[in-house]
Amino acid sequence: MKKNYQKKLKIFVVFGILFLGFCLRFYKVDSIPPGITMDESSIGYNAYSVLKTGKDEYGKPFPIMFRSFADYKLPVYFYLTVPFIKIFDLNVLSLRLPSVIAGTLSGFLIYFIVLQLFGKKRWRLACLSLIIYIFSPWSVHFSRVAFESNLALFFLLLAVYLQLISLEKGKWGLFLISSLIYCLAVYSYHTERFLSPIFLAGVTFFFYNRKREQEKIPKKIVILAFLIFFLISFPQYYFLKQAAGNTRIKSTSIIKQEEIKEALHYPPQILFLIERQLSLYVAYFSPRNLFFDPDPVKTRSAPEISTFYFWMVIPYLFGLYFLTLEKERKVKNFLIFLLLTSPIPAAFTGDPFASLRALPLIFPLSIIIGLGLEKLFCSRKILKITIPLFSLLLIFSLIFLSRSIFTLLFYEKYLDWNFGYSQLVEKINQFSDFKVLFDDPVGDNYPEFLFFLRYPPIKFQQEQNLIDLKKYYQISEWKNTFNFGRIEVRAINWKKDIYEKKLIIASPIAISEGQAKEHFLTKTFAIIAPDGKIVFNGYITNPELKRQDEEKKRG
Amino acid sequence: MLKNKISLLLLFFFIFSSSWFKFFLEDHEYFEAVYVILVSSLLFYLNKKKGKLKVILFFLPLLTIFFYRPGGNVIFNLDELEKYTINTRRLYYENITLGRFYENKIFYIFRNYQKNFFQGLDLNYYFFGNHPRERAGIKEIKKISFIFLPLFLVGLYSFIRKKSYLFLYYFFFSLITASFYTPIDIYSFLFFPFLVSCLTEGAETILLRDK
Numbered sequence: 001m002k003k004n005y006q007k008k009l010k011i012f013v014v015f016g017i018l019f020l021g022f023c024l025r026f027y028k029v030d031s032i033p034p035g036i037t038m039d040e041s042s043i044g045y046n047a048y049s050v051l052k053t054g055k056d057e058y059g060k061p062f063p064i065m066f067r068s069f070a071d072y073k074l075p076v077y078f079y080l081t082v083p084f085i086k087i088f089d090l091n092v093l094s095l096r097l098p099s100v101i102a103g104t105l106s107g108f109l110i111y112f113i114v115l116q117l118f119g120k121k122r123w124r125l126a127c128l129s130l131i132i133y134i135f136s137p138w139s140v141h142f143s144r145v146a147f148e149s150n151l152a153l154f155f156l157l158l159a160v161y162l163q164l165i166s167l168e169k170g171k172w173g174l175f176l177i178s179s180l181i182y183c184l185a186v187y188s189y190h191t192e193r194f195l196s197p198i199f200l201a202g203v204t205f206f207f208y209n210r211k212r213e214q215e216k217i218p219k220k221i222v223i224l225a226f227l228i229f230f231l232i233s234f235p236q237y238y239f240l241k242q243a244a245g246n247t248r249i250k251s252t253s254i255i256k257q258e259e260i261k262e263a264l265h266y267p268p269q270i271l272f273l274i275e276r277q278l279s280l281y282v283a284y285f286s287p288r289n290l291f292f293d294p295d296p297v298k299t300r301s302a303p304e305i306s307t308f309y310f311w312m313v314i315p316y317l318f319g320l321y322f323l324t325l326e327k328e329r330k331v332k333n334f335l336i337f338l339l340l341t342s343p344i345p346a347a348f349t350g351d352p353f354a355s356l357r358a359l360p361l362i363f364p365l366s367i368i369i370g371l372g373l374e375k376l377f378c379s380r381k382i383l384k385i386t387i388p389l390f391s392l393l394l395i396f397s398l399i400f401l402s403r404s405i406f407t408l409l410f411y412e413k414y415l416d417w418n419f420g421y422s423q424l425v426e427k428i429n430q431f432s433d434f435k436v437l438f439d440d441p442v443g444d445n446y447p448e449f450l451f452f453l454r455y456p457p458i459k460f461q462q463e464q465n466l467i468d469l470k471k472y473y474q475i476s477e478w479k480n481t482f483n484f485g486r487i488e489v490r491a492i493n494w495k496k497d498i499y500e501k502k503l504i505i506a507s508p509i510a511i512s513e514g515q516a517k518e519h520f521l522t523k524t525f526a527i528i529a530p531d532g533k534i535v536f537n538g539y540i541t542n543p544e545l546k547r548q549d550e551e552k553k554r555g
Numbered sequence: 556m557l558k559n560k561i562s563l564l565l566l567f568f569f570i571f572s573s574s575w576f577k578f579f580l581e582d583h584e585y586f587e588a589v590y591v592i593l594v595s596s597l598l599f600y601l602n603k604k605k606g607k608l609k610v611i612l613f614f615l616p617l618l619t620i621f622f623y624r625p626g627g628n629v630i631f632n633l634d635e636l637e638k639y640t641i642n643t644r645r646l647y648y649e650n651i652t653l654g655r656f657y658e659n660k661i662f663y664i665f666r667n668y669q670k671n672f673f674q675g676l677d678l679n680y681y682f683f684g685n686h687p688r689e690r691a692g693i694k695e696i697k698k699i700s701f702i703f704l705p706l707f708l709v710g711l712y713s714f715i716r717k718k719s720y721l722f723l724y725y726f727f728f729s730l731i732t733a734s735f736y737t738p739i740d741i742y743s744f745l746f747f748p749f750l751v752s753c754l755t756e757g758a759e760t761i762l763l764r765d766k
Binding site: 275276278279280282283285286287288289291292293296304310313321324351352353403407408410411531 | 644647648657666669670673674676677678679680682683686687688701704712715716
């Protein structure tokens with residue numbers, strides 16, 4: 001009777017935590033962050049394009065990598081967004097909902113993986129790891145935006161969990177399915193292209209011999225699973241030779257070929273390269289980066305909050321210590337393996353602390369912090385003190401998380417989140433007789449308009465005809481001007497544009513008041529940010545007045 | 556006995572070979588140089604001894620901070636920018652009370668403390684001149700060569716395994732005390748004895764282990 005009650009209580013606690021985690025991710029997800037990044041808008045519009053035409057924005061039928069901004073994004077998030085767009089239409093909610101769900105379910109998987117690794121007796125550890133993950137600013141922030149990395153983490157965890165069960169129970173079917181899920185992770189995000197084979201091999205290496213000989217999965221099945229993984233993932237690795245596979249690596253990798261050549265001619269340079277690489281790698285274990293400083297890239301963190309809460313540094317350090325004392329040797333070595341391998345792909349990029357690329361690190365870290373908490377807080381003698389203390393810490397943490405995400409992010413980072421495009425589209429619709437020029441010298445904000453206008457994909461594909469589809473995966477060049485419907489996205493041409501009747505939209509920095517006066521631009525509207533500053537100004541040109549003025553000056 | 560002598564030699568080798576120590580001498584920070592040599596030797600001596608004499612070590616950082624003031628600010632004095640930030644951010648909230656709850660002086664003081672505390676815990680600060688996250692307006696120096704990082708980790712692990720917590724206590728006591736002054740660099744020399752002790756222990760573990 002008591003056992004039954006305890007079981008029900010445990011289920012209630014776990015689902016309660018998950019529900020709270022889901023609410024934290026779902027609340028105001030369509031308005032905070034205030035706007036969508038260009039990557040998000042590209043994902044959303046391409047998914048919409050696939051739904052409507054079966055092709056991406058370039059007209060490529062069901063691509064296995066989306067060209068997007070010539071950075072070739074991996075396809076799973078795009079395809080997974082399609083049903084959400086079908087149900088909720090193209091909007092911010094349907095775009096971010098897959099990430100919200102994946103982020104919540106990842107917590108569920110971490111809970112079950114911990115139970116699988118440490119046994120059902122360590123329920124508290126599983127529960128603490130779940131709490132650490134589900135309420136960590138790292139996970140909450142990435143679950144509230146359409147980042148592929150968050151989805152890839154879910155598939156990676158699912159694959160690890162299925163593989164652990166299959167090895168534990170000797171179910172070879174599950175082992176094969178887990179290798180398929182690893183493939184999904186490979187097709188979800190760049191980091192997982194490198195981590196999935198490492199994790200697949202790692203789990204097999206550490207846990208294959210855990211059971212007696214007759215209960216083990218046959219070696220033939222293991223080899224078959226590896227074969228399936230490599231066959232299905234092969235296009236991803238094959239693409240590494242082409243623009244589709246290596247553009248992203250070239251643009252983010254810190255090690256350049258010239259440096260290696262130089263180092264070969266001048267050996268002390270090798271020492272410099274090792275030092276730089278090691279410093280980047282060590283940074284992923286630094287308490288300063290994990291518990292205090294936010295990610296330096298502004299869209300990858302909420303203001304003034306790091307990946308975990310500051311007080312978690314104590315269970316982190318103790319967790320590392322207790323990990324070395326863990327009796328279950330295989331589990332201990334496996335966790336150390338996860339901890340050391342997870343940040344490797346991120347450490348090879350130039351960013352000082354790329355929390356997006358190092359997201360798989362949240363998995364071992366949640367367990368390690370949980371381990372520290374379990375040993376420090378869960379002794380029966382002090383439970384009466386530690387439970388209220390832990391609850392208090394958690395409440396304060398959530399208060400400050402809400403400050404960072406729902407207030408500071410909204411008021412201070414709206415520019416990084418491309419605030420104003422949905423309002424801009426409403427204004428453009430009001431000026432239906434005008435041609436519109438949006439000043440964007442790089443040209444990468446065009447999907448924002450496509451997304452909020454719900455621009456018909458078939459029309460966009462016909463109007464653009466951007467690239468030769470036979471070379472879809474090989475072209476890394478980027479065109480920085482876009483022209484669709486009555487909208488142009490490019491830099492202003494001051495010698496030409498002011499002599500044509502059109503609506504010019506630009507930031508206050510791009511067109512000053514003096515310039516507007518000089519060129520007879522009439523300000524018609526402004527898009528105002530949450531803090532009262534102007535994000536965009538809309539001007540109507542006056543070609544006749546401009547010409548008359550020039551003639552006057554000449555005369 | 557011989558082992559002890561070799562260990563002492565190693566300790567002095569790590570002190571004098573570090574660029575941090577050279578920095579003290581070049582910048583005429585002789586008090587810091589003397590402190591490092593004396594406290595490192597004291598730690599080395601006390602670690603081998605039993606008794607209550609070890610308590611002295613915990614008062615050393617406190618006494619140093621009390622009598623030695625090379626500059627910097629106490630975290631309790633907020634600068635103009637911080638005061639401006641507090642006032643601006645209070646306007647974000649619909650309710651004044653809520654604004655005062657979230658954006659207040661105590662919170663920013665605590666933040667300054669955390670900034671120093673976590674800087675002091677960062678391995679990149681000691682071994683890589685704070686690369687890849689260098690701070691604006693602060694001259695970063697590589698305090699100890701990165702080649703010695705594995706020795707440091709081995710040493711730290713060895714101390715923990717031996718349950719020889721004296722060095723760790725000394726480090727955390729120094730860190731907790733030094734974090735009251737900003738930037739942490741002013742009193743970071745207090746951590747030097749702990750770092751060289753770990754390096755010595757690491758080298759000892761590898762070189763002088765019983766076969």
